Structure formats: structure tokens, C-alpha cells
Amino acid sequence: MALEAQDIFESDPLWQPYFHKTGIFWMCRSAYAQDVIDNYKKLGRKADLAAVPVAEARRLHDGLFEDADYTDVTEVLVNKTSGWAAAGDCLRAVTRRCLELGVKYVTTEVTSLHLDGGNRCTGLNTSSGHVMEASHIILSTGAYTPKLLEMSATSSNRANLSAGDRIVAGGITTGMTKLTEDSYAKFANMPVGVQGYTAKQGKPTAAALAERLPMPNTTTGPFIGSLPPTPDKELKWWGQKIFRNTSEVLPGRFLSAPPADRDYAQWKVSGKLKEDIQHANHVFYGKNGAHWNMEKHRICW
Numbered sequence: 464m465a466l467e468a469q470d471i472f473e474s475d476p477l478w479q480p481y482f483h484k485t486g487i488f489w490m491c492r493s494a495y496a497q498d499v500i501d502n503y504k505k506l507g508r509k510a511d512l513a514a515v516p517v518a519e520a521r522r523l524h525d526g527l528f529e530d531a532d533y534t535d536v537t538e539v540l541v542n543k544t545s546g547w548a549a550a551g552d553c554l555r556a557v558t559r560r561c562l563e564l565g566v567k568y569v570t571t572e573v574t575s576l577h578l579d580g581g582n583r584c585t586g587l588n589t590s591s592g593h594v595m596e597a598s599h600i601i602l603s604t605g606a607y608t609p610k611l612l613e614m615s616a617t618s619s620n621r622a623n624l625s626a627g628d629r630i631v632a633g634g635i636t637t638g639m640t641k642l643t644e645d646s647y648a649k650f651a652n653m654p655v656g657v658q659g660y661t662a663k664q665g666k667p668t669a670a671a672l673a674e675r676l677p678m679p680n681t682t683t684g685p686f687i688g689s690l691p692p693t694p695d696k697e698l699k700w701w702g703q704k705i706f707r708n709t710s711e712v713l714p715g716r717f718l719s720a721p722p723a724d725r726d727y728a729q730w731k732v733s734g735k736l737k738e739d740i741q742h743a744n745h746v747f748y749g750k751n752g753a754h755w756n757m758e759k760h761r762i763c764w
């Protein structure tokens with residue numbers, strides 16, 4: 464699916480401006496690199512990718528990742544045909560195109576799904592008391608989906624509409640630093656960096672539980688990432704802690720959802736989660752990033 468998406472990103476003029484083919488540098492602590500190479504072979508796909516020994520990988524990209532943490536790293540997957548896409552720009556471009564094609568764009572709060580006497584969803588109930596009906600409904604409500612399904616299960620008396628453990632909203636911290644002119648020159652053409660770990664179940668610490676975002680099921684995430692700088696010179700990381708934000712959405716019904724505040728309260732980030740980004744900086748750049756000022760943090764759902 465990712466390769467099919469990439470084909471569209473590279474060929475369709477609507478998406479093409481937003482794909483940045485920077486390559487990827489993936490530090491592997493499992494057989495991941497070989498698995499990826501094998502998958503490309505199985506799918507009959509050509510790509511410029513290789514599993515590179517650590518000593519050689521340290522020297523790539525003018526030694527950009529020379530001081531990264533390579534503990535337990537077996538090899539580095541270097542895929543020059545990979546990259547990253549700017550999601551916000553894509554969303555705006557696609558929305559604009561939909562409007563040009565005649566889509567009617569309505570902004571409203573949906574309180575539950577509208578179901579007919581059987582099990583068919585025929586519309587949406589809105590907070591202003593209206594029902595919006597359509598022949599086809601595509602629910603793409605992101606991390607709010609379990610909450611909306613829970614509301615719908617209760618209001619329609621259909622318990623099996625609950626997401627249960629089929630969908631769990633998870634948060635992760637992202638952080639950014641603004642590079643100086645000098646360091647931007649060094650990082651401008653960098654690949655996406657990934658530190659891959661083998662997942663292990665973690666226990667929440669008392670400190671973590673005291674934070675604004677409860678973290679009842681923190682896991683040591685499968686990967687930490689570093690994204691190339693944007694044109695305004697912002698280099699970005701995501702951290703390793705994946706967490707839930709559990710609350711009682713209906714009497715006796717607990718589930719994880721983003722905070723109900725505007726913009727998911729995404730700019731309110733606890734000190735503990737900011738440390739996650741310091742750690743991410745350290746495992747990619749070591750002493751080279753030690754003095755960077757971490758100005759912005761967001762919670763990504």
C-alpha cells in the first residue's frame with residue numbers, strides 16, 4: 464500500500480509537489496533491513512536500497528549521523544528512493560481540488576451516526592440537532608473515531624458499534640528546532656532518519672501518571688524519527704513514547720481520545736514528554752545537536 468501511495472505521490476500532479484524524495488536512513492536492531500529488501504524483491508519492485516554495515520553508514524551524508532547511538536544496531540537500511548510527504552499541504556491541495564469539483568464543504572460537530580432500522584448508517588446526527596443524510600458515508604474522524612462510535616453505540620443501543628480494543632487513539636510527541644543558516648546548509652539534503660527498536664511493554668512511572676496526559680500503557684515504541692528541515696529551516700523529531708489519554712466519555716465507558724480542547728490541545732506538552740524529544744535528538748545527533756534549542760513541541764494523534 465505504501466508503494467502504491469508513493470506511485471501516486473510521484474506521478475499525480477495533485478500530490479507530486481508535496482513528496483520529498485530525500486531517502487531514508489533506518490538504523491535496524493532486527494532483521495528489518497533484509498525483510499524490506501526481500502519484500503521489494505517479492506513485489507517485483509525496483510528501488511535504490513541496501514543494508515549497509517554500521518561503520519560504513521556512519522560516514523554517509525558527510526557524517527551527519529556519525530554520533531548517533533548505534534547500540535545493538537546490526538545494519539542500516541539506506542533507501543535512496545524513499546522520502547517524506549507534507550501532510551498539511553496535501554490536505555489543503557486535495558480539499559481545494561474537491562471544492563473545484565463541486566463538493567459541498569460543511570463544518571459541523573457530529574454527535575453520533577444516524578442508523579436506519581437495520582444496521583445501515585444513513586447519515587450523521589449533528590450537535591445542532593440536524594440529521595445530514597447521504598447514500599454513502601465515509602467516516603474519517605481520525606483519533607476521535609472510537610469516541611464517536613461509543614456515542615453512536617449508546618444512542619442507537621447497538622453495543623457492537625463500540626470500537627472496544629479494535630481502535631485505540633494513541634498520542635506521540637513531536638518536537639522541532641530551528642536551524643541556523645550554517646547548520647541548515649549541512650542538513651538541507653538529509654534523509655529521513657529512523658532509529659528502530661524491538662518493542663517491549665513498559666510500565667507507567669508515577670511521574671508520568673501525574674502529567675496532564677495519563678500514560679497507562681506506555682510502550683517503548685518501535686521507532687524514533689528525525690525529519691529533514693522544512694524550507695523555514697525547522698528540523699523535526701518524533702519520540703518513542705506512545706500513550707493513551709483515557710477518560711470516562713459516558714458513565715462507566717472509558718476510552719482513549721485526544722483532549723476535547725480546540726486543536727486537540729496539541730501544543731500543551733508536559734515536561735516529561737519534552738524529555739522524549741531531547742532523547743530523540745541525542746540518539747540521532749549526539750554531541751552535534753546537544754546545544755540546539757527545542758522551541759516547539761506538539762502532541763501528534
Ligand SMILES: Cc1cc2nc3c(=O)[nH]c(=O)nc-3n(C[C@H](O)[C@H](O)[C@H](O)COP(=O)(O)OP(=O)(O)OC[C@H]3O[C@@H](n4cnc5c(N)ncnc54)[C@H](O)[C@@H]3O)c2cc1C
Binds near residue numbers: 550573603637
Ligand atoms: C501535531 C501532529 C503532528 C503529526 N505529525 C505527523 C508526521 O510527521 N507524520 C505522520 O505520518 N503523521 C503525523 N501525524 C499524524 C497524522 O496527522 C494523522 O495520523 C492523520 O492526520 C490522520 O488522518 P485522518 O484523516 O485519519 O484523521 P485526522 O487528520 O485527525 O482528521 C479527522 C477529522 O475529523 C474531524 N472530526 C473528528 N470527530 C468529529 C466529530 N465528531 N464531528 C465533526 N468532525 C470530527 C476532526 O476535526 C478532523 O478534521 C501528526 C499529527 C499531529 C496532531
